[in-house]
Structures are given as C-alpha cells and as structure tokens.
Amino acid sequence: MAGQEHVIGIDLGTTNSVVATVIDGEVHVIPDESGARLQASIVAFLQDGSIVVGNGARQEAVVDPGNTIYSAKRLIGRHFSSKEIKTAVQQFPYRVVKGKNQMPLVEVRGERYGLPEISGMVLRRMKDIAERYLGAPASQAVITVPANFNDTQRQMTKLAGNLAGLDVLRVVNEPTAAALAYGFGRDIDARIAIYDFGGGTFDITILQVRGNVFEVVATAGDTFLGGDDFDNRLARYMLLAFKQQHGFSVENDPMAFSRLKQVAEKLKCELSLKDRAIVNVRELAVDASGQPLDLRFQVDRASVDERCQDIIQRSFLVCDEALREAGMKAADVDGVVLVGGTTRMPLVREMVAEYFRREPMTELNPDEVVGIGAAIQGASLVVDPFAANAPPQPLLLDVTPMSLGVQTVSGFFDVLIPRNASIPCDQSRVFTTTVDDQTTVRLQIYQGESKVAAENVRLGEIELYGLRAAPRGEVKIQVTFEIDSDGMVVVTARDRETGIEQATRINVSAGYSQDEVEAMIERGI
Ligand code: AMP
Secondary structure (H helix, E strand, O other), X not given: OOOOOOOEEEEEOOOEEEEEEEEOOEEEEOOOOOOOOOEEOOEEEOOOOOEEEOHHHOOHHXXXXXXXXXXXXXXXXXXXXXXXXXXXHHHOOOEEEEXXXXXXXXXXXXXXXXXXXXXXXXXXXXXXXXXXXXXXXXXXXXXXEOOOOOHHHHHHHHHHHHHOOOEEEEEEEHHHHHHHHHHOOOOOEEEXXXXXXXXXXXXXXEEEEEOOEEEEEEEEEEOOOOHHHHHHHHHHHHHHHHHXXXXXXXXXXXXXXXXXXXXHHXXXXXXXXXXXXXXXXXXXXXXXXXXXXXXXXXXXXXXXXXXXXXXXXXXXXXXXXHHHHHOOOHHHOOEEEEXXXXXXXXXXXXXXXXHHOOOOEOOOOOOOHHHHHHHHHHHHHOOOOOOOOOOOOOEEEEEOOOOEEEEOOOOEEEEEXXXXXXXXXXXXXXXXXXXXXXXXXXXXXXXXXXXXXHHOEEEEEEEEOOOOOOOOOOOEEEEEEEEOOOOOEEEEEEEOOOOOEOHHHOOOOOOOOHHHHHXXXXXXX
C-alpha cells in the first residue's frame, strides 16, 4: 500500500473503542501513547473548559459523573420518547434533554451537545491515535455498528464520523466484521454464529462463510442486555451486604450506588480470573451520627454465577429467535465466535458451549475482533480489484435487521422490505392521491416488526409535493425504497406519467434539525 493513505477500521463501542489498520497485508490494532489498545468511549468535560476523551476520562466518571458522558452509543439516533432514552434519563448521572425533532441532547456545564458530537469526540480520539502511530493522516474510515441499528442510528453514527473529520467509506455491522476477522483468507465453508455480549447490548448473528463470501443468514439482538446488568446485580448484592453489616440502607443514595457499580464491575472482571475476591469500599455512607461507614465485601464466583445465570439465559432466547429465522438448530452451527467483554466470564463460555454443543472459538481477543474486521474491510475498499496481483476481496452479503415500511391510512404498518432481507436491496410501490386536486402526498416511514405503525421506530416523513392537480387516484407516483450496503435507507420517487424523478421533492425529516446540525459543525470537535 505504498503511497496510499491507510484506511482505519474503528469499532465504536458502548464501553470501549478500538482502532486498527492493515499495513503490508497485516492487521495492526493500534495502541495509544501509553500502549493501551482499548480506549474508553467516555468524554469528560472538565471545570476548566477542557475536554478529555478516552481512558483519561475514566476516572472522571467516578469523581464527576454529572459532567462525564459515557454510553453515548445507547442514546445515539434514538427519539427522546423512546423507552431507551427514558431509562437513560432515570439511570444516567448526566443530563439528557429534549432537542428539536424529538432528538436527545446532553447538557453539560451549560452547553447542549448532540449525541453525534459526543461519539464524534470519541472517533476523533481514535483518529488521532491512528495518525500518531502511522505518522500520516488517516481520514478514511470504516466504522462498525450493531447489526440491529436502525437507519437513524446509522445516519447519526456516520454524522459522528464526519464531525470527527472522517470520510466514512462504509458502515459495517459488528458481527459481519467479527466474521471477517476470523474467516477472511482461510477459505472455509462453514456456518458461524457470532455471539456478541458487550457492555450494554447483546447480538447474535448467523453467517454462512464460503471462501471470501460472507453471507448473513439471520441476526437478532437485545439492546438492553449486557455487562451492565451483571454490574447492577452485583451492586445490589453489595447493597444488601452493607445493610446486613450496618443495619442501614444506602438504596436511595445514587452517589453510593454509582460507586458500588464501579466496584462491582471491577469485582466481576476479577472473578473471571479468580474463584473469589474481596473488596473494601471506604466511606460508602455516613450514619445518623456522621460516622463514615465502610463496606467489606467478600464474594466467590459460584455465588455470583448463581445470581447471574438468568441474565445469560436471556441471551439464548435471542439465539433461539435468530436460529428460528435461519431455519437451523443450535447444533447445526459449525463455529461460535465470541465478541465483547462479557464473553470473558467463564460462566458465559460454559453456557455458550452447552447451548451450541461445541466449544467457542477464542483465538482472537474478543475486544479487538470487530476492530480487526473493520480494518480488513477498510483495506479492501481501496484496493483496485482489477490491478495486477490484487489480493482477493471479501464480499459481504448482509441483511437488514428490521422491516421497513410505511403507515397506511388506517395506521397499520405496510411492510415494503422485510426483516432479514439481503442488502443492498430495493422495493417500489405506487402511491396515489386520495382526494381531488391533491398536490401533496405524505408518507410516514417506519422500521420495526409491529403491525401497528406507531409502535415501530419512526424514521421520518417523505413529502411528495408539486403534484399535478387532478381527480383523485389519477396521479401515480412510484416510490422506491432502497437499503444500501451501509444499511441506510434511500428513497426516490418518480412520476409514473412523466417518468420524471421526484427525488428533489422528497423531504425526509428525521434526526436533528438543520440548525442543530449546523451548530454541531460550527462548534467543531
Ligand atoms: P464491550 O462493550 O465489548 O467493550 O464490553 C464491555 C463489557 O465487558 C463491560 O460490561 C465490562 O465490564 C465487561 N468485561 C470486560 N472484561 C471483562 C472480564 N474480564 N470479565 C467479565 N466482564 C468483562
């Protein structure tokens, strides 16, 4: 790749992010200035006005939780009224407020930021890490997203990349990237399951790999199942122990619980390596007389396993769903790839082996496998396939995780592209006027599986306007809904009578308002 700019692959994680690139045919996971290959996806806004991003911001989450933004990926591209944002507003220590168009903003030190700005700051940090390592600019990137991200979440992630000064060549699904990391160049013919248990989400994807062709057969996920659930469970266990030790409850003290959750996470990770662990939490609370109270907590892995088994069990309900879609049984899978920090838990590995009736593959670091795949995909996008000695290129055949459709007059959901359809794909439908002299037709676009349109995720609105005034039903507009290889929705319309493209007359209003986006660009990252 002499003389060519390196494309970087970024795994933009909920908890941690990874950047990798291919140099002379070899993948490098890029370390930061202190040698760390994983970077916390955290942005801390300090009192002096400076902003710290990455591992340096981790400590701020403990000492100044109100001004430290983590888990932005859970919020990006979601509507303020969604269940996920409501949960976040209740549970997160930082402020999430409603912006225009129902999009959430975080409020820190008197300033409001869009979620793409926060994720953009993390991406900028990853870009800087890569540039320092390469000693050259790295402005082209492949960014990974969860397979079940909808159109708005993908658009917002791409916007985050643009705000970070990146040209986002492709948005790739995380499990597809993981499969690439394992299977590319190995010339295998196998059905692979990617079992991805991260900090906040769980995903399962079944792929058929034949040589360089990676075809996703089915994918399913739970956006509120992850390592955090174990931390919460363990923190509650600690609350109980504290109450038993002191006869005093700190249940309603959010600061104490936040501290316990941090300790719980460390303890959980320790228990992945050891059978038992002890922790001392100093001055967790003060009693009625002002006396500080500590918590001494001793725990063994077996008792934590017993308390957490049901959380892991929930992941298999999602696996059942994906296998059903794929028309397969768990035992039909030829290999299971583990992705995400939570798969380091011995109990997770044990239960996965039991469910699939085979030991999972663990050669690659579960934290890095997605970033590695993104780098492989990135490198392939800039190779001229017709050049002499061009290396073989992977072919990714992905699927859309949710059905795409429009709302009917009676409020039902009319599916145009079903869930798990191979992408890129398109579907056309003819729409017409319902009253005489109607010059505008409005279509509400949704993604989801409910028969009732409003119960799905609203992506936006398309307005076909400037139509010829005519008796109802006479003007016919053919609308084509396309899902591109980034999993994003593209809509075009054509007047059937004249054949004229109506694309310029389409107005998809989803996401942040124009002035909010302009403010993000202007603020810079
Ligand atoms: P990810 O989103 O893939 O970065 O995964 C982050 C999650 O993995 C967090 O909930 C971590 O607490 C969890 N995690 C990381 N390392 C371990 C470990 N050794 N044992 C258990 N959980 C871990």
